[in-house]
Amino acid sequence: MAIAASKNIIEIRNLHKYFGDVQALRGVNLTVERGKVVVIVGPSGSGKSTLLRCINHLEVETEGEVWVDGKRLSEKNKDINSIRAEIGMVFQLFNLFPHLSVLDNIVLAQRVVRGRKKDEAVQIAHEQLKRVGISEKADNFPGQLSGGQQQRVAIARALAMNPKIMLFDEPTSALDPEMIKEVLDVMLALAKDGMTMVCVTHEMGFARAAADEVIFMDHGLIVEKGSPDAVFNHPQEERTKLFLSQILSH
Amino acid sequence: MTHSTGIDPNLPQVQASAKPRPKTLQERIDEFPWWVGGIFVIAIGAFYLVTTQTSFGEALNFIRIGIGITITTTLYAYSIALVIGLVAGLGRISRNVVVRNLSTLYVELVRGIPILVLIFYIALVAVPDSLGVFKTLGAWLTSNGLGFIGQPLAAINNDSISLNVRAIIALSVTYGAFLAEIFRAGIQSIGKGQMEAARSLGMSYGQAMRYVILPQAIRNVLPALGNDFVAMVKDSSLVSVLAVRDITQVARLYAGRTFRFREAYTILAILYLGMTLILSLVVRVLERRLHGNSRK
Numbered sequence: 001m002a003i004a005a006s007k008n009i010i011e012i013r014n015l016h017k018y019f020g021d022v023q024a025l026r027g028v029n030l031t032v033e034r035g036k037v038v039v040i041v042g043p044s045g046s047g048k049s050t051l052l053r054c055i056n057h058l059e060v061e062t063e064g065e066v067w068v069d070g071k072r073l074s075e076k077n078k079d080i081n082s083i084r085a086e087i088g089m090v091f092q093l094f095n096l097f098p099h100l101s102v103l104d105n106i107v108l109a110q111r112v113v114r115g116r117k118k119d120e121a122v123q124i125a126h127e128q129l130k131r132v133g134i135s136e137k138a139d140n141f142p143g144q145l146s147g148g149q150q151q152r153v154a155i156a157r158a159l160a161m162n163p164k165i166m167l168f169d170e171p172t173s174a175l176d177p178e179m180i181k182e183v184l185d186v187m188l189a190l191a192k193d194g195m196t197m198v199c200v201t202h203e204m205g206f207a208r209a210a211a212d213e214v215i216f217m218d219h220g221l222i223v224e225k226g227s228p229d230a231v232f233n234h235p236q237e238e239r240t241k242l243f244l245s246q247i248l249s250h
Numbered sequence: 251m252t253h254s255t256g257i258d259p260n261l262p263q264v265q266a267s268a269k270p271r272p273k274t275l276q277e278r279i280d281e282f283p284w285w286v287g288g289i290f291v292i293a294i295g296a297f298y299l300v301t302t303q304t305s306f307g308e309a310l311n312f313i314r315i316g317i318g319i320t321i322t323t324t325l326y327a328y329s330i331a332l333v334i335g336l337v338a339g340l341g342r343i344s345r346n347v348v349v350r351n352l353s354t355l356y357v358e359l360v361r362g363i364p365i366l367v368l369i370f371y372i373a374l375v376a377v378p379d380s381l382g383v384f385k386t387l388g389a390w391l392t393s394n395g396l397g398f399i400g401q402p403l404a405a406i407n408n409d410s411i412s413l414n415v416r417a418i419i420a421l422s423v424t425y426g427a428f429l430a431e432i433f434r435a436g437i438q439s440i441g442k443g444q445m446e447a448a449r450s451l452g453m454s455y456g457q458a459m460r461y462v463i464l465p466q467a468i469r470n471v472l473p474a475l476g477n478d479f480v481a482m483v484k485d486s487s488l489v490s491v492l493a494v495r496d497i498t499q500v501a502r503l504y505a506g507r508t509f510r511f512r513e514a515y516t517i518l519a520i521l522y523l524g525m526t527l528i529l530s531l532v533v534r535v536l537e538r539r540l541h542g543n544s545r546k
C-alpha cells in the first residue's frame with residue numbers, strides 16, 4: 001500500500017477490460033490528484049465509458065488495479081458500497097428514478113446509504129437543489145422536467161452524498177443545445193469549488209476552462225495527455241490530430 | 251426510462267388539437283362494443299330464470315353456499331403465490347448459480363405439468379410425503395432431548411392438514427410459478443441505468459431492488475397480476491377434485507343429487523362469469539386510476 005493516499009485520490013495501473021472477445025481497455029495507467037479536473041476525449045468505442053465505470057466498479061476490471069482514496073477495488077471487496085458512496089456518477093441519460101419526486105430522488109440514498117435522518121436529508125437535498133439552480137422543482141417528478149433540469153437534479157443527487165470524486169459520462173450529449181450551458185455552468189462551478197472530477201465530454205469550452213488535464217483515448221489506450229492547451233492546440237500524436245480535426249469540423 | 255426531450259409546453263400540440271373527423275355510421279357500428287350488450291342480455295336472462303323458475307332459484311340457493319370457499323381459497327392462494335412468485339422471480343435473475351437454477355427448475359416444472367395433475371400431485375403426494383419428513387424430524391428431535399419442538403412436529407399427521415389447506419398450497423405453488431415469470435419480466439423491463447444509478451450512489455443490490463427497481467417493476471406488471479388473479483378465480487374450480495366445497499363441487503353435488511344438470515351448471519357458469527366480470531372491471535378501474543396518477 002505504498003500509495004501516496006494524501007495526493008492521488010485515483011490510481012489506475014495497467015487496467016485491462018474485456019467484454020467477451022472485445023478488448024475495451026488495453027493497459028491504462030492513470031493517476032488523478034485530489035481536487036483536479038480530468039477531461040477524457042476520444043472517438044466512439046475507444047473505452048472512455050469503460051474506464052470511467054471501472055473507477056466505481058460498475059465494470060469489474062479483467063486485469064490491473066484500481067485504487068480509490070487508498071482502497072483497492074476488487075470483486076471481493078465488501079466495502080464496495082461504501083466506496084461507491086464516495087464517488088458520484090452522472091450519466092448521459094440522467095437515470096433519475098421516475099417513480100420518485102425530485103426531492104425523494106435526492107433523499108433516498110442519503111437515507112438508506114448514509115443513514116441520515118429524514119429532516120437532515122431533506123435539508124441537504126434542498127441545499128443541493130439550490131446549488132444547481134432548480135429549488136422550485138423539488139416536488140415535481142423527473143418526467144415533468146426538461147433534459148437540462150433532469151441532469152442538474154442528477155448532479156444534485158450525487159452531490160448530496162458528499163462525494164470525494166465526481167464522474168461524468170457525456171453529461172450533455174443527450175441534451176438539446178440550448179440546455180447544454182446550464183449543465184456545464186453547474187459543472188464549472190463544481191470544478192471551481194475544488195471537486196475532483198473525471199469527465200468524459202467533448203465540450204471543448206468546458207475542457208479549456210476547467211480541465212487540469214486532458215486525456216485522449218483511442219482503442220482502449222491513453223494515447224496522449226497534457227494541459228488543454230497542449231492537447232488541443234499542439235497535439236503530438238497523429239491520431240489525436242485526426243480526432244480533433246473531426247470534432248472541430250462539426 | 252423515457253427521458254424527456256424537453257418539449258415546450260407552449261408549442262401547439264398537433265395531435266391533441268387536431269379535431270377528429272366525425273365517425274361514419276358504419277364505423278360506429280363496427281366499433282360499438284356489442285359483446286357488452288350480449289353480457290347484459292345474459293344477466294337479464296339469468297335474473298329472469300332464478301326469479302321465475304323455482305328450479306333455478308333452488309339451484310342458486312344451494313350452490314351459493316360454495317361462494318365463500320371459492321373466494322377464500324383464491325384469496326389465500328393468491329396472496330401466498332405473490333410471495334412465492336416474488337421470491338422465485340428474483341431467484342430467476344439472481345447471479346447466484348444455485349438459486350437461479352433452482353428457481354428456473356421450479357418454474358419449468360410447473361409450466362410443464364397440467365394444473366389438474368399438479369393439484370392431485372401436491373395435495374395427495376407432495377404434502378403427505380413432506381409430512382413424513384416432519385414426522386421423522388420430530389422423532390429425531392424428541393430423541394435428542396428437544397421434545398418441545400419435536401413432539402408437535404411429530405404430531406402433525408395427514409388429518410391435521412385439511413384438503414382445503416392442501417388445495418390452497420397446490421394453487422399457490424402452481425400460480426407462484428406463473429407470477430414469478432410476471433415479476434421477472436417486470437424487473438427486466440426496467441432499464442439497466444436504474445440499477446446502475448442506484449448502485450453508483452452506494453446502494454446494495456437489495457436496496458436498489460427494494461427502493462428503485464421493484465416499485466417501478468410492480469407498477470408495470472399490475473395489469474398482468476390482475477389478469478392472473480381473475481384466471482385463478484376460474485382455476486380454483488379445479489380444487490373441486492379434492493372434494494373442497496367450492497361452488498363447482500357444490501354444483502356437482504347438487505346436480506348429482508337432483509339430476510338437474512341444466513340448472514346446476516347454468517347457475518355455476520353464471521356465478522363464475524359474474525365474479526370474473528366484476529373483478530376484471532375492478533382491475534380495469536385500478537389500472538386507469540394508476541395511469542391517471544402516474545406523472546410522466
Ligand SMILES: Nc1ncnc2c1ncn2[C@@H]1O[C@H](COP(=O)(O)OP(=O)(O)OP(=O)(O)O)[C@@H](O)[C@H]1O
Pocket residue numbers: 019022023024042043044045046047048049050051
Ligand atoms: N457491456 C458491454 N458488453 C460488450 N461490449 C461492450 C460493453 N460495454 C462496452 N463494450 C465495448 O467496449 C468498447 C468500449 O466501449 P465504451 O463504451 O467504453 O466506449 P466509449 O469510448 O465510451 O464510446 P462512446 O463515445 O460511444 O460512448 C466498445 O467496443 C464497446 O462496444
Ligand SMILES: [Mg+2]
Pocket residue numbers: 048049050169170
Ligand atoms: Mg461512452
